[in-house]
Amino acid sequence: MGKVPGYRTLTGTYAEIWQDGELIAEAKKIEMKITYNHEDVQLGLDVDSKVTGQAGEWTMTLNKVYSRYEEVRQSIRKVLGPDKLAADCAAGGEDFHFFKRHKPSIKAAYFGVGAACAPGLHSRDMHFDSKWLDNGVKVLVDVALKHVG
Secondary structure, eight states: OOOOOGGGOOOOSOEEEEETTEEEEEEEEEEEEEEEEEEEEEETTEEEEEEEEEEEEEEEEEEEEOOTTHHHHHHHHHHHOGGGOOSOOOOTTOSHHHHHHHOTTOOOOOOOOOOOOBSOTTOTTOBOOGGGHHHHHHHHHHHHHHHHO
């Protein structure tokens, strides 16, 4: 791919990312690279080209994230301590995201309580140590009290 002329680029130092009518993040850098595949086409005596496919990749550097999960994160840190807040809690194949996608007005957050479910969350042989469920209750009570005073 050759150099992209200046009038075909989008630049800036700020962007807002919206989902379902709700501001979810601010970005300070977005970079996109798109490659087009061309094929020569005979048009009478002339040869032109047409686009036969495209591929792209992009990166985004976020400046600030507005997350409905922030409230739960703060409660985990407050109730259980900052060392109990994992860097990531993969949602896997959870159904909760399906409901949020189809009814955006639902305010939802998914978090794990670290109950060491084995062999897996949706296995009929799943078992876990129930002592960890108390942590989930404590966090949810703290979140609820923020809303009812």
